Amino acid sequence: MxxxxxxxxxxxxxxxxxxxxxxxxxxxxxxxxxxxxxxxxxxxxxxxxxxxxxxxxxxxxxNNEFYRERMEQAGLTPETVTSPEEFRKIPxxxxxxxxxxxxxxxxxxxxxxxxxxxxxxxxxxxxxxxxxxxxxxxxxxxxxxxxxxxxxxxxxxxxxxxxxxxxxxxxxxxxxxxxxxxxxxxxxxxxxxxxxxxxxxxxxxxxxxxxxxxxxxxxxxxxxxxxxxxxxxxxxxxxxxxxxxxxxxxxxxxxxxxxxxxxxxxxxxxxxxxxxxxxxxxxxxxxxxxxxxxxxxxxxxxxxxxxxxxxxxxxxxxxxxxxxxxxxxxxxxxxxxxxxxxxxxxxxxxxxxxVADFLIKKDGSRVAGISLIENTLTKMPGIVQMQIVQESMDSLVVRVVPGAEFKDSTQCGLRDYLAELFGSGTAVEVSIVDAIAPEASGKYRFSICRISQ
CATH class of the missing domain: 3.40.50.12780 (ANL, N-terminal domain)
Structure with a gap:
């Protein structure tokens, strides 16, 4: 050493x-x-x-036609961008x-x-x-x-x-x-x-x-x-x-x-x-x-x-x-x-x-996936790890790695909370798993939205 x-x-x-x-x-x-x-x-x-x-x-x-066109469409030249307000006109x-x-x-x-x-x-x-x-x-x-x-x-x-x-x-x-x-x-x-x-x-x-x-x-x-x-x-x-x-x-x-x-x-x-x-x-x-x-x-x-x-x-x-x-x-x-x-x-x-991990409610409003995790993982007993996947506007899959304090009531509470939040008719499937695999990059994703936004 x-x-x-x-x-x-x-x-x-x-x-x-x-x-x-x-x-x-x-x-x-x-x-x-x-x-x-x-x-x-x-x-x-x-x-x-x-x-x-x-x-x-x-x-x-x-030297870059792509950005020159974007500036021209905004009515800008390099000489006219003299403030942050002008800069924000670029798309x-x-x-x-x-x-x-x-x-x-x-x-x-x-x-x-x-x-x-x-x-x-x-x-x-x-x-x-x-x-x-x-x-x-x-x-x-x-x-x-x-x-x-x-x-x-x-x-x-x-x-x-x-x-x-x-x-x-x-x-x-x-x-x-x-x-x-x-x-x-x-x-x-x-x-x-x-x-x-x-x-x-x-x-x-x-x-x-x-x-x-x-x-x-x-x-x-x-x-x-x-x-x-x-x-x-x-x-x-x-x-x-x-x-x-x-x-x-x-x-x-x-x-x-x-x-x-x-x-x-x-x-x-x-x-x-x-x-x-x-x-x-x-x-x-x-x-x-x-x-x-x-x-x-x-x-x-x-x-x-x-x-x-x-x-x-x-x-x-x-x-x-x-x-x-x-x-x-x-x-x-x-x-x-x-x-x-x-x-x-x-x-x-x-x-x-x-922003990309926001989930979508039926009325078009978005729910931050990270906030959902904070309101469930950190507040409900017995959840070691969790991932929410929105497959469609009407269905959620929730993968849960349970801990020692995890009970049937925890699972029911989780399902009821998400069903109420996303509206009646939303199917919430709670899947109990041993582990949640990371992405190919090694990162974990707390929430995944598979609806085209």
Whole structure:
């Protein structure tokens, strides 16, 4: 264990800089710049953000026919966008619009074959194809590192990841590189069992990671195993929760089991990191150096501080395939509070729900799936895990992993609650299961709407 603690500074101060010099990557320079800018006054950061936004609009006007047409249809030119009010005239970009115009969104001068490409799946199960340059990817990675450090981790220290389908190094060269630069051990969320958790705990004792990182719900599942099995070897300095909404009861369990605060982080694959808690845990700092972030009411006007609003994001870094006014299908609460940490990055209070995971009542109104979970999972005794699937306007399937306190009355209460909420004639099937499998990505989905919206 001593050698692992001694090796971390060598990775940070010697091996990583040498590797960056050898490969020619500017990643470390990007990261160091972000470490500096986070403490600039908010007004200075806002000026940088607006300059980058107006530069992006000038760029797409000259080099991206898709966005030029959208600006022209709104009666705009780069010169006329002099305020957020003018900027909001550009139409909001939906997932469906991206699917229909993927290649048309690529800027002039970029060869699709030379760009980094990946797919991301939405709540409908239909993937988006995303293209970006290696430079944009490195800037995203640099930003993620800055926010990793807020959880208490330092570069070079091992990480314990609770993640699905981890990409493990296969050959000796790759394994050595990972060890010398950034060792990571994994608990694969595609198969979390007592045996796999015990194996993870044993490996943790050997490698001594300082950061526990993973999907919010997956870390919660691990915490429950650790408590039930009485394991004591998993002792992180920091816990970083990402990829999905961290439920209040999950946060309480994780923090109780491991004895430290959870650092919650929010983002999406399309635009990367959007916001993150810092060590003060007083809200989530917005990544305004890389993104222009809006919180909008249903009529398109800005939400006030403390008021939930649909999150719309403009990526200021990706010029190969720009995302301008992209509706990420989440709802967040903006804030006008200041964090005691002293950073100039403004705060959002929280992410309150997934727009794509809203369920639909017969009268056309929508019900936040995450709120349904809070009103059932956290209030009805004996429900360990739960997932609600809306197959049609008239039917719901509720998968429940029961606990020791689960009774027939719990099942009846759950069925009655949902039938009353969604209206008479709604068939509610409660399915008792041993476990709820994650998606192929390793993430769990609390609610799934299969009605076309």
């Amino acid at each position: 001593l050698k692992h603690r001694l090796f971390s500074p060598l990775r940070r101060h010697l091996m990583e800089p040498l590797d960056a010099l050898r490969s020619g990557t500017p990643f470390l320079n990007y990261w160091k710049e972000l470490e500096r800018t986070q403490y600039l006054p908010e007004a200075a950061l806002r000026r940088v953000q607006w300059e980058r936004l107006t530069d992006l609009l000038a760029y797409v006007w000259d 909001v970009l939906s997932k469906e619009c991206i699917r229909q115009n993927t290649l048309a969104m690529i800027s002039r001068g970029y060869d699709v074959g030379s760009l980094m490409k990946f797919k991301t799946g939405g709540s409908t199960g239909k993937s988006l194809e995303i293209y970006l340059t290696e430079e944009c990817s490195e800037r995203r990675n640099a930003c993620a590192r800055r926010h990793d450090r807020w959880a208490g981790w330092n570069p070079g220290e091992p990480i314990g990841a609770v993640w699905g389908n981890p990409e493990l190094p296969l050959d000796m060269k790759s394994r050595l590189k990972d060890w010398f630069l950034s060792p990571v051990i994994y608990l694969d969320t595609m198969s979390v069992t007592e045996a796999s958790v015990r194996a993870f705990a044993a490996e943790w004792k050997q490698v001594q990671p300082t950061l526990l990182y993973g999907h919010a719900h997956s870390i919660f599942v691990l915490a429950e195993f650790v408590r039930e099995l009485g394991l004591s070897s998993i002792t992180p300095k920091g816990i970083l929760s990402t990829s999905m909404m961290l439920m209040p009861h999950e946060r309480r369990t994780i923090e109780s089991v491991f004895g430290i605060k959870v650092t919650d982080r929010y983002g999406c694959e399309e635009v990367s990191l959007i916001a993150s808690e810092c060590e003060k845990h007083e809200g989530m700092h917005l990544n305004i150096e890389h993104l222009y972030i809006e919180f909008l009411r249903e009529d398109g006007s800005p939400a006030s501080p403390g008021e939930p609003g649909t999150i719309v994001v403009t990526d200021l870094m990706n010029r190969a395939m720009p995302f301008i006014r992209y509706r990420v299908e989440d709802v967040g609460v903006p804030s006008d509070r200041k964090c005691r940490c002293g950073r100039g990055l403004p705060l959002m209070e929280s992410v309150t729900g997934r």
